[in-house]
Amino acid sequence: MTLRSLLGRLLNILVTLFGVAVVVFVVIRVAPGNPIAMMLPPGASEADIDRLRALYGLDKSLVEQFVIWLGGILRGDFGTSISLRQDVLGVVLGRLPATLELAFAALVIAVVLGFALAILGTRRRQSATEGAIDLWNGITLSIPDFLWGLLFILVLGVAIPLFPVSGRISPRIDIDYVTNFYLFESILRFDGAVLRDLLAHMALPAIALGLPLSAVIAQVLKQSLKEVMGLDYVMLARANGFGEFAVIWREAMRNAMLPTLTLVGVQFTFLIGGTVIIEKLFSYEGLGNLAIDAVINRDLPLIQGIVLLFSVLFIAINIVVDLAYAALNPRLRHG
Amino acid sequence: MAERGIPFRLWLAGGWLMLLCAAALLAPLIAPHDPLAQDLFLERLPPVWLPGSEPGYYLGTDSLGRDVLSRLVYGTQIALVVAILAGGAACLIGSALGLIAGYFGGWPDRIIGRIVDIWMSFPPVLFAILLVAVLGTGLHSVIIAIAVIDWTRFCRVVRAETMTQARMDYVDSALVIGRSRGGILLKEVLPNVLPTIGVLLSLEMGIAVIVEAILSFVNLSISSDDPTWGGMIAEGRTQIHFAWWVLVFPMIVLFFTVLSFSQFGEGLKDRFDPVLK
Numbered sequence: 001m002t003l004r005s006l007l008g009r010l011l012n013i014l015v016t017l018f019g020v021a022v023v024v025f026v027v028i029r030v031a032p033g034n035p036i037a038m039m040l041p042p043g044a045s046e047a048d049i050d051r052l053r054a055l056y057g058l059d060k061s062l063v064e065q066f067v068i069w070l071g072g073i074l075r076g077d078f079g080t081s082i083s084l085r086q087d088v089l090g091v092v093l094g095r096l097p098a099t100l101e102l103a104f105a106a107l108v109i110a111v112v113l114g115f116a117l118a119i120l121g122t123r124r125r126q127s128a129t130e131g132a133i134d135l136w137n138g139i140t141l142s143i144p145d146f147l148w149g150l151l152f153i154l155v156l157g158v159a160i161p162l163f164p165v166s167g168r169i170s171p172r173i174d175i176d177y178v179t180n181f182y183l184f185e186s187i188l189r190f191d192g193a194v195l196r197d198l199l200a201h202m203a204l205p206a207i208a209l210g211l212p213l214s215a216v217i218a219q220v221l222k223q224s225l226k227e228v229m230g231l232d233y234v235m236l237a238r239a240n241g242f243g244e245f246a247v248i249w250r251e252a253m254r255n256a257m258l259p260t261l262t263l264v265g266v267q268f269t270f271l272i273g274g275t276v277i278i279e280k281l282f283s284y285e286g287l288g289n290l291a292i293d294a295v296i297n298r299d300l301p302l303i304q305g306i307v308l309l310f311s312v313l314f315i316a317i318n319i320v321v322d323l324a325y326a327a328l329n330p331r332l333r334h335g
Numbered sequence: 336m337a338e339r340g341i342p343f344r345l346w347l348a349g350g351w352l353m354l355l356c357a358a359a360l361l362a363p364l365i366a367p368h369d370p371l372a373q374d375l376f377l378e379r380l381p382p383v384w385l386p387g388s389e390p391g392y393y394l395g396t397d398s399l400g401r402d403v404l405s406r407l408v409y410g411t412q413i414a415l416v417v418a419i420l421a422g423g424a425a426c427l428i429g430s431a432l433g434l435i436a437g438y439f440g441g442w443p444d445r446i447i448g449r450i451v452d453i454w455m456s457f458p459p460v461l462f463a464i465l466l467v468a469v470l471g472t473g474l475h476s477v478i479i480a481i482a483v484i485d486w487t488r489f490c491r492v493v494r495a496e497t498m499t500q501a502r503m504d505y506v507d508s509a510l511v512i513g514r515s516r517g518g519i520l521l522k523e524v525l526p527n528v529l530p531t532i533g534v535l536l537s538l539e540m541g542i543a544v545i546v547e548a549i550l551s552f553v554n555l556s557i558s559s560d561d562p563t564w565g566g567m568i569a570e571g572r573t574q575i576h577f578a579w580w581v582l583v584f585p586m587i588v589l590f591f592t593v594l595s596f597s598q599f600g601e602g603l604k605d606r607f608d609p610v611l612k
Contacts, residue, residue: 012452019453027469142597143590144545146552150568150586158575273458277549281572291461292553295468303465311456 009322013315020311021073025066028300073308079301083294088305092287096309097180098168099279099286102209103272105183105202109210110271111264114217121218122225122248133218140215145274148208149281156204163204166283170197205282209274213267220263224256231255258329265321269314345602348595355592359411366405367391370562374400379578395580397570403584406562410585413556413563414592417478417547418540424482425543426536429489434528436490437497438520447490454487463546467555474557477550481543488542489535496531500524530607534600541596548589564589 053059060068072079078088121133157165169175169182173194177185183202186195228234229252237251238244276288283289287306294302358365368391377400383393394403436447466480500506501524509519544564550556551565552572564585571582 015449016452016456019449020456023453023457027465138598138601139594142541142594144542144593146545146549147586147590147593150572150582153572154575154579154582154586158579269455269458273460276458276460276464277552280553288461292464295464295555296553298468303468307457307461307465310458310461314456314458 009319013319016315017312020308020315021070022066024304024307024311025069028304029062029065078305078308081294081299081302081305083297083299083302088301091290091302092305092309094180095285095287095290097182098284099272099275099288101181101183102202102206102279102284102286103268103275105206106209106213106271107264107268109206110213110217113210113214114221117214117218118221118225119245119248121222122229122252123244125226133222137215137219140211141219143212145208145212145271146277146281148211149205149278152204152208153281164201165204168198168201168285169194170201173197201282201284205278205284209271209278213264213271216267217260217264221256221260224259225252228252228256258325261325261328262321265317265324268321269317272310272313272317342602342605344598345606348599348602351591351595352599355411355415358408359415362408362412366402366408367393368402368405370401370405370409371560372401376400379574379581381578382580394584395578397567397581398574398578403567403581406567407564407584407588409562410564410567410588413474413561414544414547416474417481418543418596421478421481421485421543421547422536422540424478425485425539426489426532428482429486430493430528430532432486433490433493434497434520434525437494438501438516438524440498444494447494451487451490454484457484459484460546460549463550464553464555467550472555472557477547477556480550481546485539485542488539489532492531492535493528496528497524500527530603533607534604537596537600537603541593541600544589544592544596 076089078092080086081088081091084091117133117137121130124130152163153165156162164170175182175194177189179185182194183198185191186198225248229248234247234251237247242251275286276291278284279286279288280292287309291303291306293299294306374396377389377392377396378398380392380396380400381388382395382403383390385395388395392402392404394407396402397406432447436444462484463480466483467476470476470479505523506519509523510516514523547556547563548565548568551563552569554566554569556563556565567585568582568589571578571585574581
């Protein structure tokens with residue numbers, strides 16, 4: 001990548017981030033419904049309303065308000081959560097690890113399952129197996145994570161209670177870790193009991209989130225594998241006596257990966273968006289659950305902080321995917 | 336390809352959707368009970384084939400003694416209204432902007448593309464919840480929120496398709512005989528993009544139904560007394576250990592509806608548009 005294209009991309013990102021800030025500000029401040037009225041309980045006095053307006057700078061012009069608001073955010077001041085009476089940034093960052101771990105687990109499930117289905121479908125081309133895989137992909141793709149989550153709660157949580165269906169960790173486990181990345185920290189500490197408990201709680205929500213993405217990966221990867229399998233160099237590998245699996249895995253995969261990678265990036269942001277409702281469904285103590293509580297409690301500073309953080313996360317993922325694509329694609333490497 | 340006729344899944348999905356339309360239109364005739372009528376003597380009755388049920392309450396009752404089947408039937412009305420109005424509005428906004436961006440290029444394309452980029456940086460469900468919280472709960476807020484968020488799905492695809500069409504010879508020919516650019520866009524390009532829009536619309540209607548259910552589930556859609564599938568699911572989730580039927584039946588209906596909308600879209604794709612396939 002040349003310096004010029006890198007700078008151009010950086011500028012793009014800044015403009016997008018600025019746009020995100022404007023949209024959040026407009027939605028929260030300008031939309032019908034007085035933000036102060038949303039913050040105060042019904043029956044608050046006029047004096048209370050005026051004081052709060054002055055406190056939040058709402059008596060100034062909209063542009064001034066935006067500049068003050070943006071300045072605060074750039075300094076890391078996201079305000080104070082109304083319902084929790086704590087610093088928004090602190091609350092949000094404290095919850096972020098739980099959501100990241102869930103999303104990561106879902107991504108691993110999606111990639112492993114997606115690759116397995118794609119390779120199996122390529123090995124058994126034009127057989128009943130491929131038909132079954134296509135049918136499965138069609139169904140998993142059509143059914144959103146919300147319904148998968150409900151189905152798992154019903155079947156694997158209640159009818160055959162194999163997994164816990166609520167929370168991130170059992171209340172009886174006393175955890176005193178340094179970070180909130182419980183899963184990663186328990187692995188590093190070889191803390192088997194905690195790890196097992198975390199994984200049991202994470203299993204159903206992570207599978208619910210990962211299934212639709214696994215279908216996307218399987219479909220696109222299978223399609224590009226099929227195209228690559230017809231190319232000369234793959235034929236050559238086969239003629240050299242490589243087995244079918246080795247041909248797929250070692251030769252075809254390298255070229256078939258690229259379209260899949262771009263897609264996984266875009267779809268991974270959808271997956272992270274899905275954590276909002278899945279966390280609510282499974283009472284998993286992450287950002288999404290916090291966001292819904294914030295909306296129900298009309299906690300505007302907290303909502304604002306969460307939405308901004310999610311947006312930054314989305315943009316960051318897109319950058320990582322772009323960089324990974326450039327690193328893997330020799331045609332782009334020398335720009 | 337065209338000789339293949341109408342694929343099986345198009346029939347199946349279309350059949351289910353027709354059934355839903357009929358249920359929505361004829362709800363007062365079909366529903367055996369008033370969907371809002373509570374009767375504490377009839378609470379948590381199981382479906383009619385299980386012991387302990389009451390005749391006439393085919394799918395049982397919820398924790399307030401309301402008839403599950405009647406609530407499902409009336410819930411169809413809200414689901415379909417949201418699917419049609421929210422899906423239609425998102426389709427109109429997104430397709431219009433996509434056509435403009437794809438056909439004219441230049442600065443309209445850059446501005447619209449930038450807005451799409453910004454929109455795609457928000458998690459859709461969170462965005463919807465935020466909008467409904469700001470607009471106030473109610474059916475109109477749900478419809479506005481879905482339309483405001485989901486137009487990008489149309490915009491990106493329609494833009495790409497329009498760009499492909501705009502490079503074709505028939506567009507140049509129309510220009511040569513002196514047709515106006517706007518006229519060409521509406522009369523020549525649009526009809527060729529319509530199949531794509533139709534497929535997207537079908538998919539979007541399924542998404543709208545799910546989003547409405549999710550918003551009802553977190554109690555942000557219409558009032559919690561009115562029968563919605565999402566509201567029933569939310570209630571069923573709390574009753575899961577005592578009355579599974581309150582959760583299972585709305586889930587099944589939602590499942591088939593979402594599957595039908597997406598399979599209907601896929602079926603249209605196979606039938607009409609070899610390019611999208």
